[in-house]
Amino acid sequence: MKRILFLFAALLFTVATQAQIVKDPTNWSFEVKKKGDNKYDLVFKLKLAEHWHIWSFNPGGDGMLIPPRFKFNPNKDVKIVGKTSENGNKISKDFDGEEGLEHYFEHNVNYIQSVEVKGNTKITGTYSYQVCDESQCLPQKSKSFSFDITDAVAVNDTTKTDADTAGSAMAAAGNDSIQDQPVTTVAQAAAPAYKDADKDKSKSDGNGDNKVIPESLWMIFLAGLGAGLAAVVTPCIYSMIPITVSFFTKKVSSRSQGLKYALVYSLSIIIIFAILGMAITAIFGGNALNNLSTNWIANLFFFAVFLIFAFSFLGAFELTLPSSWTNKIGSKSNANSYGGIFFMALTLVIVSFSCTSAFIGGIAVLASKGGRVGPLVGFSSFGLGIALPFALFAMFPSYLKNLEKPGGWQNAVKVTLGFVELGLALKFLSNADLSRGWRLLDREIFIAIWVILAILLGIYLLGKLRFKHDSELPKNHFGVEYLGVPRLLLALSALAFAVYLLPGMWGAPLKAVSSFVPPMGTQDFIIGSGGSTTASGGHDGLDGIKPVKFVDKLAIYEPEVAKKYGLVTFFDLEEAKAAAKKLNKPLMLDFTGINCINCRKMEGQVWSDPQVMKMLKEDFVIVSLYCDFDGEVLPEAEQYDSKILGARVVTVGDKNEDFQATRFNSNTQPYYFFIDENDVQLHPKGYQYDPSVSKFIQHLNEVKAKYKSLHP
Numbered sequence: 001m002k003r004i005l006f007l008f009a010a011l012l013f014t015v016a017t018q019a020q021i022v023k024d025p026t027n028w029s030f031e032v033k034k035k036g037d038n039k040y041d042l043v044f045k046l047k048l049a050e051h052w053h054i055w056s057f058n059p060g061g062d063g064m065l066i067p068p069r070f071k072f073n074p075n076k077d078v079k080i081v082g083k084t085s086e087n088g089n090k091i092s093k094d095f096d097g098e099e100g101l102e103h104y105f106e107h108n109v110n111y112i113q114s115v116e117v118k119g120n121t122k123i124t125g126t127y128s129y130q131v132c133d134e135s136q137c138l139p140q141k142s143k144s145f146s147f148d149i150t151d152a153v154a155v156n157d158t159t160k161t162d163a164d165t166a167g168s169a170m171a172a173a174g175n176d177s178i179q180d181q182p183v184t185t186v187a188q189a190a191a192p193a194y195k196d197a198d199k200d201k202s203k204s205d206g207n208g209d210n211k212v213i214p215e216s217l218w219m220i221f222l223a224g225l226g227a228g229l230a231a232v233v234t235p236c237i238y239s240m241i242p243i244t245v246s247f248f249t250k251k252v253s254s255r256s257q258g259l260k261y262a263l264v265y266s267l268s269i270i271i272i273f274a275i276l277g278m279a280i281t282a283i284f285g286g287n288a289l290n291n292l293s294t295n296w297i298a299n300l301f302f303f304a305v306f307l308i309f310a311f312s313f314l315g316a317f318e319l320t321l322p323s324s325w326t327n328k329i330g331s332k333s334n335a336n337s338y339g340g341i342f343f344m345a346l347t348l349v350i351v352s353f354s355c356t357s358a359f360i361g362g363i364a365v366l367a368s369k370g371g372r373v374g375p376l377v378g379f380s381s382f383g384l385g386i387a388l389p390f391a392l393f394a395m396f397p398s399y400l401k402n403l404e405k406p407g408g409w410q411n412a413v414k415v416t417l418g419f420v421e422l423g424l425a426l427k428f429l430s431n432a433d434l435s436r437g438w439r440l441l442d443r444e445i446f447i448a449i450w451v452i453l454a455i456l457l458g459i460y461l462l463g464k465l466r467f468k469h470d471s472e473l474p475k476n477h478f479g480v481e482y483l484g485v486p487r488l489l490l491a492l493s494a495l496a497f498a499v500y501l502l503p504g505m506w507g508a509p510l511k512a513v514s515s516f517v518p519p520m521g522t523q524d525f526i527i528g529s530g531g532s533t534t535a536s537g538g539h540d541g542l543d544g545i546k547p548v549k550f551v552d553k554l555a556i557y558e559p560e561v562a563k564k565y566g567l568v569t570f571f572d573l574e575e576a577k578a579a580a581k582k583l584n585k586p587l588m589l590d591f592t593g594i595n596c597i598n599c600r601k602m603e604g605q606v607w608s609d610p611q612v613m614k615m616l617k618e619d620f621v622i623v624s625l626y627c628d629f630d631g632e633v634l635p636e637a638e639q640y641d642s643k644i645l646g647a648r649v650v651t652v653g654d655k656n657e658d659f660q661a662t663r664f665n666s667n668t669q670p671y672y673f674f675i676d677e678n679d680v681q682l683h684p685k686g687y688q689y690d691p692s693v694s695k696f697i698q699h700l701n702e703v704k705a706k707y708k709s710l711h712p
Contacts, residue, residue: 024138024646025049026131030145035114038152039081042123044070044111044145051133056103057086066140068129070113077121081114104132119154123147141646217377224378228385233413237348241389244348261341262394266387268345273383277375299432306425313418315411315468411469412461412487419457423450430518431595434557437631442522447504450517454498461491509560514604516597520563521556545579547571550652553631557594558624559603565613569622573659576623581677583621586707589673590624591660598689599670605691612693615700620674627660627669629653674703682706 031043048054055067070084088109092101115123128142231237244265311317426441426449433441459465463473463483473481483491504510507523549572562569570576573589580587592599606612616622632652642649642658649658661667664681670689674682682703687696 023644024131024141025052025133026054026129028127028143028145030147032147032149034151038117038119040115040117040149042113042115042147044113044127046109046111048105048107048109048131052131053091053104053106053133054109054129054131056090056105057084058103060092060101060103066128066130068111068127070111070125070127072113072123072125075121075123077118078123079116081116084111084113086111117149117152120152121149123149143646144648217373220374220378221381224381225385228382229388230417231382231386232389237386241393244344244390259394263391264341265345266391266394268342269349269387269390270380270383271342272346272349273379273386274376277377277379296432296436299428303425303428303432306421306428310418310421310425313414313421315415315470411467411471415460415467415470416457416490419453419460423453426450427516434518434522434594437553439522441518442524443518443520444505444523446518447501447510451498451501451505454494454501458491458495458498461487461494509564509604511604511608514560514600519557520560521558545582547575549575550632554624554626554629557626557629559600559607561603561608561613562622565608565617567607567613567617567622569624571624571626573623573625576621577677580621584711585619585621586682586703587675587677588616588620588622588703589660589675590622591656591666591669591671591673592624592626593628593669594626595628596669601691602670602689606693606696609693609697612696612700615697615704619700619704625656625659627653627657627667629656672699674707676707676710680710682710 025048027047029045029047031045033041033043035041046054057067059067068086072078072080086105086109088105089107090103090105092103117123124144124146126142126144128140130140131138232241244262426446430441430446433439456465460467463481473483476482500512501510504517507520509520510517547568547570549570551571554571558569559567561567569590570579576587607616630651630653633650634652634655638655640649641647642654642662644661645654645658647654649655657667660671660673664671664673664686666686666688668688671686672688673686676682683699683706687699690696
């Protein structure tokens, strides 16, 4: 636990540094050893670079260490025999005296799996592992393997069908996996191994920013804290504040003891949510959550989850945990011991689930973009937000009388949050839609739905729309219903937001939300463009040179400012190099993403500046390299295995990501690098996300000066 807390604090309070990639220090090779008639050992040989180690199958420690695992694709001609063994000089060491013994291997280790085959065959699957040195652990990697059996004797098995044989083989390996052994089998027909393997892509904000940096953890921390404070005003928690605080301040022997117990109670809430965050990381792994956050299937899942939360807040049904949980834990709650106080806090967490579930779901989604530490940061800060009022009112109990009594206003808060959840759900559906190119939620459709939601919310807050659990508005001395000032201001804000969005239906840029709505390229009609977004000036050519490659598929994702100001953007590096050579201009490599929020912010806040736009149009050749574009599969002859990504490069997006990582030792977006037509880098550093116009202009001027010195 000490290591985790230290890592948590270090990541929160360090300043951002230039992102760098540590190359994989492992070297894997594979060998088949024949042991008898159709019996073989499959040997995975690993050599580790100096100072690096890999965890044992039973790593020990604090339970957060990731052991290697081997998965075999189903094969009717193969039977998995026993468990995978590990052979090497195992080292056991207690690093800090608190986590217990940790078991690992250095230098060399072999993993051996025995199999029986019915004839010559190919055995395939995937293996995953994590390696560490004295100061850091690299993200877990997953790669594919293949063994060829070429000297087996054909066996005609008349006692079992192929399906039976395959089933017994899978069962043999499956029994191992039930006992938490590293060997498992893939139970479903697998796609090519490189598609099943998790790519080593650590993405920080889930919208294209691919490396976890302290700013993203701060964002997760602040979002979790804000969500916790917002959850406090829901009926489940708000009504418990005066009851709980009064219990601790009045039913104990002294005020100091009551204050101490109240603080323990508040701290217990934080610890409970921190444990929940660590459990999410331990179960799913930081990398798995990161990869899910940008996966179109995961986005559809998040869309469904947020819909459920929204409908629950709107009163369609109530989300609750089993009552047996509450009863069992509540029976252990008392104020006579710290353990009893902890169970009191746990009871609050459980009984308030119907109100906090939507917040928890949202934090889980956001925290998934913060790597292994993200869930710990997000849930701890969420617990802090909930616990703060209990601690503050315990310290200043006289202010309890100022708390407004629970009432219909709290249900209004829930309904308002329900509308917000619907809007957020739409964003996840849009992410999946953009990723797959379905065109279900073009820009004007997305905006139209948001406009309707904002108008309905405004009408609701004005008291003209009622839901299931709503009560009447408060009445004045004359028996007439009236609106409170806060509710009126919220209603005006919702209606004003709807009015602001409305021009976006006809192509208005909507800079305040441009990073959340679909790109302008999906708009079917824009006033002043002849009724079609395809008429943008960006593809009329640059001094007679017209982008061609991938324009048909990527033009819809082109930056809004490029369309507005006629900035030509290429989407293929070689095509852009040819243009740069002909025009004698430097190349700006725009490593970006379809769902990258920070990319849209840079384009909307920096590229749109008149001086910046003039320089981009007149002095540079722009090539936008989308690192999450999966809509174009490379020809099989152009596909290859990327060492730095630890995965196979299959799509144009994979190729762009591998180029950025290999050439510039970076994997974050947005990131701008500058080269000439001969691949000479024109600035020692790239320009990462920093929406400062002056800094970006200074960077562009330095690039121009360097280019002129090389091309007089």
